Amino acid sequence: MSIPINNLYEGSDIQKMEKIVINGGTPLKGSVEISGAKNAVVAILPATLLAQDVCRIENIPDISDVTIMLKILSQLGAQVKMINRSTYEIDTRGVNSYIVPNEHTKHLRASYYMLGALLGRFNKAKVSMPGGCWFGVRPIDLHLRGFELLGASVSIDNAMVNAEAEELVGSVVYMDTVSVGATVNVMLAAVKAKGQTIIENAAREPHIVDLANFLNSMGADIRGAGTDTIKIYGVDELHGCTYSIIPDQIEAGTYMVAAAATKGDVVIKNVIPKHLESITKKLLDCGVEVEEYDEAVRVSCSGRPLRCNVKTMPHPGFPTDMQPQMTVLLSIADGTSIVSESVWDNRFRYVDQLLRMGANISVEGKVAIVQGVEKLYGAPVGADDLRAGAAMLIAAFAAEGQSLIENLSHIDRGYERFVEKFRNLGADIQRVEFPDPEEESAESVG
Numbered sequence: 463m464s465i466p467i468n469n470l471y472e473g474s475d476i477q478k479m480e481k482i483v484i485n486g487g488t489p490l491k492g493s494v495e496i497s498g499a500k501n502a503v504v505a506i507l508p509a510t511l512l513a514q515d516v517c518r519i520e521n522i523p524d525i526s527d528v529t530i531m532l533k534i535l536s537q538l539g540a541q542v543k544m545i546n547r548s549t550y551e552i553d554t555r556g557v558n559s560y561i562v563p564n565e566h567t568k569h570l571r572a573s574y575y576m577l578g579a580l581l582g583r584f585n586k587a588k589v590s591m592p593g594g595c596w597f598g599v600r601p602i603d604l605h606l607r608g609f610e611l612l613g614a615s616v617s618i619d620n621a622m623v624n625a626e627a628e629e630l631v632g633s634v635v636y637m638d639t640v641s642v643g644a645t646v647n648v649m650l651a652a653v654k655a656k657g658q659t660i661i662e663n664a665a666r667e668p669h670i671v672d673l674a675n676f677l678n679s680m681g682a683d684i685r686g687a688g689t690d691t692i693k694i695y696g697v698d699e700l701h702g703c704t705y706s707i708i709p710d711q712i713e714a715g716t717y718m719v720a721a722a723a724t725k726g727d728v729v730i731k732n733v734i735p736k737h738l739e740s741i742t743k744k745l746l747d748c749g750v751e752v753e754e755y756d757e758a759v760r761v762s763c764s765g766r767p768l769r770c771n772v773k774t775m776p777h778p779g780f781p782t783d784m785q786p787q788m789t790v791l792l793s794i795a796d797g798t799s800i801v802s803e804s805v806w807d808n809r810f811r812y813v814d815q816l817l818r819m820g821a822n823i824s825v826e827g828k829v830a831i832v833q834g835v836e837k838l839y840g841a842p843v844g845a846d847d848l849r850a851g852a853a854m855l856i857a858a859f860a861a862e863g864q865s866l867i868e869n870l871s872h873i874d875r876g877y878e879r880f881v882e883k884f885r886n887l888g889a890d891i892q893r894v895e896f897p898d899p900e901e902e903s904a905e906s907v908g
């Protein structure tokens with residue numbers, strides 16, 4: 463079925479909204495190229511501020527989080543030059559501001575990396591509190607404590623975080639909780655601090671290692687990234703470099719689960735299979751076939767998936783950012799599965815949407831009990847956040863009938879050209895414009 467893009471509203475004041483229309487039930491087949499990692503690039507772009515030079519960065523994904531991050535860099539005075547669709551040159555020599563206002567930070571959690579990067583460059587930073595996906599309270603106490611341990615004084619005034627130091631001096635920073643964001647921020651602030659910084663109980667995600675490799679390519683001296691102890695020997699200066707971002711673990715995992723949920727057969731290319739191990743393991747537990755190659759994985763599934771239990775953990779555990787997608791697969795599995803969320807307090811909001819599609823899931827706090835059903839049925843649903851949006855796409859592909867997915871801006875934050883990529887795998891997916899119904903009814907009433 464095809465829905466025409468509606469031109470009727472051109473020139474009117476009615477706001478247009480976009481939706482995804484998916485006719486489900488087609489097994490996904492073929493191959494897909496994975497883009498650069500969102501969670502790496504949002505740390506590496508701010509890190510360019512530390513060089514006062516030109517960095518050429520390759521394999522940058524075309525996603526809205528990157529667009530916002532590049533805008534922030536430009537506003538600070540950086541020259542951003544697009545070389546091709548995935549390569550940018552960033553010249554940070556002209557950066558002359560250490561202030562990032564709310565205008566952009568409200569859309570993007572990772573805007574708080576500007577704190578560590580600007581503090582590292584200017585010994586001061588003033589950055590509006592970050593936005594991003596809502597999974598319950600998202601504190602930044604560990605980031606701020608890390609800056610204080612390096613000698614900065616930190617205050618929050620009118621939703622702006624101010625950090626300032628006479629001089630940053632290396633220190634031992636023990637993380638009470640394993641935090642990706644705090645590990646990144648302390649690395650950024652410590653890289654040019656005086657002396658040695660040791661981060662204990664550091665996060666070990668692939669994007670932490672990618673950031674360390676990038677900083678080392680700029681002349682930093684960081685050791686141990688990928689373990690829970692990271693040692694940073696402060697250097698006086700960093701220089702520009704050419705660097706290619708790692709492939710996105712979560713984008714790859716999303717296509718893996720989509721292949722399995724639609725009983726498809728997909729080769730997922732440009733991946734690091736080692737980064738996918740925890741996801742691969744769970745798919746194998748579900749009876750899904752996964753073959754590993756050097757830089758690709760092939761995922762196929764011919765019958766109904768088997769049940770299994772999933773508990774999210776910091777890397778190398780099962781990633782919380784794959785929890786909603788995996789729950790969709792388990793919602794059509796044979797038997798009852800238990801999904802435990804141990805990273806975020808409130809990451810099951812999307813379950814309400816799956817219930818509309820016929821899933822049988824009950825949530826008790828941070829645990830979901832998923833009783834597999836034979837089938838999901840298409841329905842109008844919303845993308846509550848980035849990965850919830852990915853889960854809705856998978857559910858819609860697997861379901862019988864038509865689904866409409868709203869709130870696409872969340873999905874655009876992290877999935878490059880997803881409509882085109884899924885369509886190339888045989889999915890019946892379209893992005894269409896509708897007038898905003900609220901605006902429309904306001905118009906007609908008025």
Ligand code: UD1
Pocket residue numbers: 501504571572599600601602603604605606639640641642643644665776782783805806807
């Ligand atoms: C990053 C990812 C996000 C992912 C998460 C966990 C990016 C841009 N985002 O988010 O997609 O879901 O890692 O893998 O990389 N915490 C504190 N105090 C702090 C910081 C965190 O208590 O100062 C807690 C959080 O509430 C949470 C846990 O630590 O329970 C992990 O959070 P963290 O790893 O910091 O997540 P983010 O870096 O925000």
